[in-house]
Amino acid sequence: MSTNYGQPRVPGEPTDTATSVLETVKSTVQSFGPINKIHQHLCAFHFYSHDMTRQVEAHHYCGHQNEEMRQCLIYDSPEKNARLIGLEYVISENLFLTLPDEEKRLWHSHFYEVKSGYFFMPNVPSPIEHKDMEKICKTYGKVFHFWQVDRGDQLPLGIPQLMMALTRDGQVYDHLVQGCAERMGIDFEKERKSREYMTGPTHGVHPLANGGGKGLVTRVREVELKSDSTTPSPYAIRASV
Numbered sequence: 001m002s003t004n005y006g007q008p009r010v011p012g013e014p015t016d017t018a019t020s021v022l023e024t025v026k027s028t029v030q031s032f033g034p035i036n037k038i039h040q041h042l043c044a045f046h047f048y049s050h051d052m053t054r055q056v057e058a059h060h061y062c063g064h065q066n067e068e069m070r071q072c073l074i075y076d077s078p079e080k081n082a083r084l085i086g087l088e089y090v091i092s093e094n095l096f097l098t099l100p101d102e103e104k105r106l107w108h109s110h111f112y113e114v115k116s117g118y119f120f121m122p123n124v125p126s127p128i129e130h131k132d133m134e135k136i137c138k139t140y141g142k143v144f145h146f147w148q149v150d151r152g153d154q155l156p157l158g159i160p161q162l163m164m165a166l167t168r169d170g171q172v173y174d175h176l177v178q179g180c181a182e183r184m185g186i187d188f189e190k191e192r193k194s195r196e197y198m199t200g201p202t203h204g205v206h207p208l209a210n211g212g213g214k215g216l217v218t219r220v221r222e223v224e225l226k227s228d229s230t231t232p233s234p235y236a237i238r239a240s241v
Helices: 017-029 111-116 126-136 174-184 188-194 234-240
Strands: 040-048 051-066 069-075 084-091 140-145 161-165
Touching: 040 140, 040 174, 051 084, 051 140, 051 174, 111 188
Parallel strands: none
Antiparallel strands: 040 051, 040 161, 051 069, 069 084, 084 140, 140 161
């Protein structure tokens, strides 16, 4: 199985020996509790919510908050030098239904992703993987990417971008699927057939999910800065000393 992602080098000087030694020392005395809670690696494809032609392979490293919510760090590869490009929250159907309607549009269903085989756990035996996929098939996710690696950005530029997930056949680019299959050693057609029995949300995929069927663009706009005129800011206090 090939794992060559051909990632470009991030600008900056290489990590020197002193820094590496300090990192080793710190790792022996600090707990890294939130990171150590990560227990699974999931791989999927995301596209920008306003532009389906921009698609990326996304590697999720996830930990449960509880039975109905998990949170995931997203990298552009499973390699040691992978770039942290975003994050995703995954919630149950029950929690999704409690969201305001405007909020629901920001979340996507995992139903098609799982059934198609395009949402998978690398190197995990199918019987174990399927136990969790049966649950994920019923969930919804909200994902933002901070680093637009697909356009060649060497650093995380601009504002976070809302991303969406596949909802039907014919959306994902063949070259992305083929490249991922070769690197990760997975047969997507075999996965699809093995998941035919899985079912989605009890009430069906909500019509407001997946952008409500529309593209959503993330933008910054300038507004008046709100402030409480009766309470001086700490900066004003500091300036008057």
